Amino acid sequence: MILDRPRRYSDLLYLSSIRSGRSAVGEDEAISAGYRSEGRVRTAEFAKKAKIEPFIAHRLMDLGLAREHWESVHDRYVERNRRIFSLADRIFTEFEMAGLRDVFLYENFGALLAGGGCIGCFASGDIDLYARRADEGSISAVLAAEGFIPDKDKRIEGVRAVYQNSEFGENGFAMNIMWKPLSRAKLPFQMDLDRCLSEEGLQIIPGSSVRCPADSLLLYLCLLHISVHSYARTPSLRLYIDIRNMARKPVDWGRIAAWADHDGTAVRVSAAMTLANVLLRSALPVERISRNRRRVVGHAEHIVRSVLDERRGMLIENMGRWKVLSTELCSTDKNPLVAFFRILLPQREWIREHYAPKGTALFKGYVRHWREAVLRS
Numbered sequence: 590m591i592l593d594r595p596r597r598y599s600d601l602l603y604l605s606s607i608r609s610g611r612s613a614v615g616e617d618e619a620i621s622a623g624y625r626s627e628g629r630v631r632t633a634e635f636a637k638k639a640k641i642e643p644f645i646a647h648r649l650m651d652l653g654l655a656r657e658h659w660e661s662v663h664d665r666y667v668e669r670n671r672r673i674f675s676l677a678d679r680i681f682t683e684f685e686m687a688g689l690r691d692v693f694l695y696e697n698f699g700a701l702l703a704g705g706g707c708i709g710c711f712a713s714g715d716i717d718l719y720a721r722r723a724d725e726g727s728i729s730a731v732l733a734a735e736g737f738i739p740d741k742d743k744r745i746e747g748v749r750a751v752y753q754n755s756e757f758g759e760n761g762f763a764m765n766i767m768w769k770p771l772s773r774a775k776l777p778f779q780m781d782l783d784r785c786l787s788e789e790g791l792q793i794i795p796g797s798s799v800r801c802p803a804d805s806l807l808l809y810l811c812l813l814h815i816s817v818h819s820y821a822r823t824p825s826l827r828l829y830i831d832i833r834n835m836a837r838k839p840v841d842w843g844r845i846a847a848w849a850d851h852d853g854t855a856v857r858v859s860a861a862m863t864l865a866n867v868l869l870r871s872a873l874p875v876e877r878i879s880r881n882r883r884r885v886v887g888h889a890e891h892i893v894r895s896v897l898d899e900r901r902g903m904l905i906e907n908m909g910r911w912k913v914l915s916t917e918l919c920s921t922d923k924n925p926l927v928a929f930f931r932i933l934l935p936q937r938e939w940i941r942e943h944y945a946p947k948g949t950a951l952f953k954g955y956v957r958h959w960r961e962a963v964l965r966s
């Protein structure tokens with residue numbers, strides 16, 4: 590499937606800024622024409638609102654449009670992100686000294702470092718680290734020494750802890766320490782991370798102490814990350830930046846396919862890869878995952894159709910709760926009816942972790958989960 594080129598200037602600029610590689614015929618001219626008619630101020634407003642300022646700056650700089658201005662915008666991010674890299678390097682050195690060798694950085698900043706992307710092209714206000722729950726005390730101590738204090742409002746017991754440093758940079762910075770790498774508050778999702786880690790392990794980013802999952806595992810996590818946001822929910826297109834960063838790395842597709850089979854995530858991975866191919870014009874080998882399995886191919890195609898706005902050439906906006914639920918039901922490798930019962934009756938441990946902390950009746954946890962999943966998803 591190939592999308593028509595987006596008609597709106599802002600859509601075209603967005604997609605074009607997060608893609609890597611050469612632009613399509615006429616694309617550069619269309620952006621330049623749009624820029625001349627919309628102007629710098631409106632373009633800057635859009636870039637900020639969409640939270641992709643450095644990506645747009647980088648693209649416009651390459652096109653030679655108000656080069657000096659956009660270069661200075663991009664340079665600000667280069668400087669900021671180098672500070673984030675040094676910070677990550679320091680904390681990983683401290684983690685190592687404290688004997689914490691399981692902690693790893695993944696998703697947005699992890700994919701950028703592992704994929705060797707442009708250091709300026711990162712605009713998030715936080716980074717995600719995975720860690721063992723048992724190490725929380727040591728992790729807190731290391732982060733406290735760097736000025737990061739626990740943000741109790743954003744903590745989800747058993748799922749994640751958030752640490753905030755409001756003094757860092759212009760707008761502060763946060764670290765999300767995830768005890769479960771892809772957990773969501775609303776819909777159960779499980780993967781066998783230990784199996785993946787035992788087969789693939791971690792990599793150390795050259796010139797630092799920062800640990801990330803090795804490339805195949807990191808890409809697998811990034812693809813699943815897209816699926817747990819229903820492929821189109823916020824942060825929407827920005828989810829796909831991780832794939833742009835990782836797509837240039839050689840990965841072991843056979844291994845990713847085996848994990849997907851084992852975890853029952855072949856539909857999720859196939860749909861996320863297809864969408865990345867359509868939106869970013871990448872060439873990920875979807876058939877290595879779906880391998881002519883009718884149900885996987887069928888479900889993935891259905892998802893792709895339902896989250897793309899083909900007329901506009903973009904992802905759909907504002908997914909309603911029923912669409913989120915139906916996308917979730919479709920994202921299973923199994924029969925959707927089985928998936929329905931899995932969503933309704935997830936394992937006790939999951940309910941305990943998300944909705945029924947110690948001292949709360951398990952039944953109340955299930956009721957809270959039903960309320961959240963059905964009424965607020």
Ligand SMILES: [Zn+2]
Pocket residue numbers: 643644647663707708709710
């Ligand atoms: Zn850049």
